[in-house]
Amino acid sequence: MDVDPHTPPTSATQLVDSFGRQHTDLRVSVTDRCNLRCGYCMPLEVFFKARSELLTYEEITRTVAVATRLGIRTVRLTGGEPLVRAELAELVGQLAAIPDLDEVALTTNGLLLAEQAAALARAGLARLNVSLDSVDPQRFGQIARRPGLERVLEGLAVARRCGFRKLRINAVSIRGLTEAEIVPLARFCREQQFHLRFIEFMPLDADAGWDESSVLTGSEVRAIVEAACGPLEPVPAGDRGQPAVDYRYADGGGLVGFIDPVSQPFCNRCDRLRLTADGQFRNCLFSTTEWDARAVLRGSGSDDDLARLLVNCVRAKRAAHGIGTTAFQRPARAMYQIGG
Ligand code: SAM
Ligand code: SF4
Numbered sequence: 001m002d003v004d005p006h007t008p009p010t011s012a013t014q015l016v017d018s019f020g021r022q023h024t025d026l027r028v029s030v031t032d033r034c035n036l037r038c039g040y041c042m043p044l045e046v047f048f049k050a051r052s053e054l055l056t057y058e059e060i061t062r063t064v065a066v067a068t069r070l071g072i073r074t075v076r077l078t079g080g081e082p083l084v085r086a087e088l089a090e091l092v093g094q095l096a097a098i099p100d101l102d103e104v105a106l107t108t109n110g111l112l113l114a115e116q117a118a119a120l121a122r123a124g125l126a127r128l129n130v131s132l133d134s135v136d137p138q139r140f141g142q143i144a145r146r147p148g149l150e151r152v153l154e155g156l157a158v159a160r161r162c163g164f165r166k167l168r169i170n171a172v173s174i175r176g177l178t179e180a181e182i183v184p185l186a187r188f189c190r191e192q193q194f195h196l197r198f199i200e201f202m203p204l205d206a207d208a209g210w211d212e213s214s215v216l217t218g219s220e221v222r223a224i225v226e227a228a229c230g231p232l233e234p235v236p237a238g239d240r241g242q243p244a245v246d247y248r249y250a251d252g253g254g255l256v257g258f259i260d261p262v263s264q265p266f267c268n269r270c271d272r273l274r275l276t277a278d279g280q281f282r283n284c285l286f287s288t289t290e291w292d293a294r295a296v297l298r299g300s301g302s303d304d305d306l307a308r309l310l311v312n313c314v315r316a317k318r319a320a321h322g323i324g325t326t327a328f329q330r331p332a333r334a335m336y337q338i339g340g
Pocket of ligand 1: 034041078108335339
């Protein structure tokens with residue numbers, strides 16, 4: 001999409017869409033590459049983008065600085081697997097130095113965390129989410145379609161030693177695939193004091209196997225956790241933009257949350273924007289349109305041109321993703337190509 005030359009100049013409240021939603025969170029994908037092949041995300045055989053197509057760290061930092069001027073306050077790095085991109089801590093350091101940006105966070109599968117956690121902490125990474133669907137090595141390998149549980153567990157332990165206290169674990173829930181993982185994962189996270197969050201399976205798998213019947217809903221998962229681990233009590237929602245609904249074990253200690261984009265869509269309070277690894281702004285995971293920041297960056301566009309592009313992206317945001325309606329259109333890109 002072109003930059004609208006008539007869009008007014010920039011200010012910290014520009015990222016408000018036509019439904020009044022203010023956007024303060026930017027998800028930045030740094031690569032489409034990954035060292036796992038989770039069936040709900042990637043295909044087994046995959047062609048990655050050429051390195052030259054990906055934004056450089058300098059291009060990402062410039063874009064985030066412009067977005068911060070417009071009101072973005074938190075950035076989460078993702079992918080693909082962000083830790084497979086060389087020297088990620090350098091990017092974290094560059095972003096952490098942007099004035100007015102409150103927090104730089106990371107979502108990772110954890111395989112390379114043991115090697116990188118110390119450098120990430122030193123660079124100023126504030127938060128860490130680790131995706132983990134099973135604590136059984138064989139089941140882990142079946143779901144991720146590559147081995148690696150031991151390395152993830154080591155990564156978690158090292159991250160904690162490096163000062164990441166509030167570690168969050170994300171697990172995808174898929175009917176017929178993950179039911180048996182729920183209770184062992186919940187017990188493990190409780191013992192280790194990790195904040196576990198279950199995420200409903202979304203239609204973003206590269207193999208397009210998703211259908212509504214494959215969504216194991218958050219309420220079904222919660223019932224399984226309660227039956228095995230005891231009752232859960234809702235925790236009052238603090239941060240309005242947070243999509244998760246968190247619960248506490250009634251007998252004390254431990255948080256478990258549910259992100260239910262399919263059964264309980266939270267589009268009405270969405271505060272997220274996305275930048276893909278190849279430099280496209282998206283206003284939704286399910287966008288079918290993208291705004292080409294890379295063309296502006298590499299075509300000698302100004303920071304104001306970038307800002308106008310992002311403002312236009314926000315203004316075009318739809319009310320809701322529409323999953324389950326006849327109007328719903330699957331985006332052309334899968335999760336690993338967008339950045340979850
Ligand atoms: N590789 C990193 C990781 O796995 O954490 C970061 C990228 S991954 C795409 C980000 C998150 O998206 C992960 O927690 C993953 O489980 C989740 N995810 C991937 N495909 C999904 C899908 N189809 N539905 C719901 N969540 C999905
Ligand atoms: Fe890789 Fe993360 Fe996708 Fe799994 S969910 S294939 S770890 S990008």
